[in-house]
Amino acid sequence: MKISLANQPFYIKLVCTLISLVTIGWLVIEGKRILSPLIFACLFSILLLPLANFLEKKCRFKRNMAAIIPVLLMIAFIGGILYFLGAHISGLAGDWPTFKEQLANAAGELQNWVSTKFHIDPDKQVNYVHKATSKIIDSGTVVAGATLYSVSTVMLFLSFTLIYTFFFLLYRGLIMKFLLRVFRDKNRQLVQDIMEQIKFIIRKYITGMLIEMTIISTFISIVFSILGIKYAVLLGLITGLFNIIPYIGIFTAIVISTLITVAANAAITKVIWVIAILFGTHVIDVNILLPAIVGSKAKINAMITLLGIIIGEMIWGIAGMFLSIPVIAVLKIIFDRVEALKPWGFLLGEDPASKPATEEIKETPSPGNYSPPQEEMHSKE
Numbered sequence: 001m002k003i004s005l006a007n008q009p010f011y012i013k014l015v016c017t018l019i020s021l022v023t024i025g026w027l028v029i030e031g032k033r034i035l036s037p038l039i040f041a042c043l044f045s046i047l048l049l050p051l052a053n054f055l056e057k058k059c060r061f062k063r064n065m066a067a068i069i070p071v072l073l074m075i076a077f078i079g080g081i082l083y084f085l086g087a088h089i090s091g092l093a094g095d096w097p098t099f100k101e102q103l104a105n106a107a108g109e110l111q112n113w114v115s116t117k118f119h120i121d122p123d124k125q126v127n128y129v130h131k132a133t134s135k136i137i138d139s140g141t142v143v144a145g146a147t148l149y150s151v152s153t154v155m156l157f158l159s160f161t162l163i164y165t166f167f168f169l170l171y172r173g174l175i176m177k178f179l180l181r182v183f184r185d186k187n188r189q190l191v192q193d194i195m196e197q198i199k200f201i202i203r204k205y206i207t208g209m210l211i212e213m214t215i216i217s218t219f220i221s222i223v224f225s226i227l228g229i230k231y232a233v234l235l236g237l238i239t240g241l242f243n244i245i246p247y248i249g250i251f252t253a254i255v256i257s258t259l260i261t262v263a264a265n266a267a268i269t270k271v272i273w274v275i276a277i278l279f280g281t282h283v284i285d286v287n288i289l290l291p292a293i294v295g296s297k298a299k300i301n302a303m304i305t306l307l308g309i310i311i312g313e314m315i316w317g318i319a320g321m322f323l324s325i326p327v328i329a330v331l332k333i334i335f336d337r338v339e340a341l342k343p344w345g346f347l348l349g350e351d352p353a354s355k356p357a358t359e360e361i362k363e364t365p366s367p368g369n370y371s372p373p374q375e376e377m378h379s380k381e
């Protein structure tokens with residue numbers, strides 16, 4: 001006997017929905033080690049797909065070679081960024097004695113402030129510090145083991161991500177046909193439209209973020225160099241990298257840049273300039289660069305963006321923060337094109353009242369009317 005959920009009472013539907021959400025959440029948390037590199041690999045493969053198609057169709061490479069060459073180029077690109085960043089961090093480590101002296105002075109001022117405000121004797125403060133230090137030293141092996149475990153985990157994560165990226169590019173035709181055959185014939189056109197739109201949005205988002213990161217890093221490095229701020233290039237790189245994370249990233253970059261500038265024994269005016277320039281850059285980025293470069297048809301409102309970043313960090317840590325925006329964008333594309341889920345897509349988008357009148361007229365195209373860009377039509381496999 002067939003039971004339809006549509007005919008059931010509201011509370012039964014609600015219970016089924018809650019059970020489904022809890023189950024999906026549990027699977028996502030428990031499957032972090034498998035799902036996280038898979039999703040990153042999916043994003044990278046979408047980004048590298050035009051190059052793989054070009055090598056296979058125009059250059060007449062075999063599919064396995066057309067799949068591995070983009071992956072090798074991506075490895076070289078990431079390695080170059082890490083090498084450049086590491087070279088500047090090593091210069092920062094060379095000034096560690098100066099940092100220690102500056103930190104000691106700051107610690108002395110903090111002790112005096114605590115003694116004045118809370119009437120705690122400086123000797124007692126030193127005893128507290130010594131006790132905490134001894135505990136850290138006693139647990140040194142544990143800390144070293146945890147550090148080694150973290151490094152090995154990151155290396156495994158990167159390795160599996162690159163392997164999955166290669167396989168996604170190699171078997172892209174098989175995966176596409178599988179996704180089309182999973183659904184009924186009447187829904188295949190809708191599924192194909194959704195997949196084409198997802199590829200277009202993800203590719204536009206990733207390339208836009210890379211361009212934005214380059215512009216921000218270059219601008220900050222040049223301005224800080226003109227102002228004579230030490231480690232200008234390093235601070236520019238840090239700002240550009242952290243700027244990938246909306247809202248939270250720029251404030252993290254401000255804190256790190258301020259600490260490095262203070263530790264470099266810079267004048268208070270330079271510290272103020274660092275904070276002001278980074279904050280002003282963020283305002284310009286959000287209002288001008290982001291809409292112009294990363295602008296997307298799947299526009300997500302600020303509340304959902306911030307909520308997604310927090311939930312992503314709670315579930316998958318730093319990886320979840322980076323993946324939250326692309327995942328929400330994909331969900332919005334799906335919600336906007338499935339009739340029963342359209343209210344959820346509306347909730348993820350921007351408030352229509354905040355848009356100009358000309359933008360309100362433009363609606364999301366229906367599944368049958370969506371026509372992907374010309375480059376997308378040639379990349380179908």
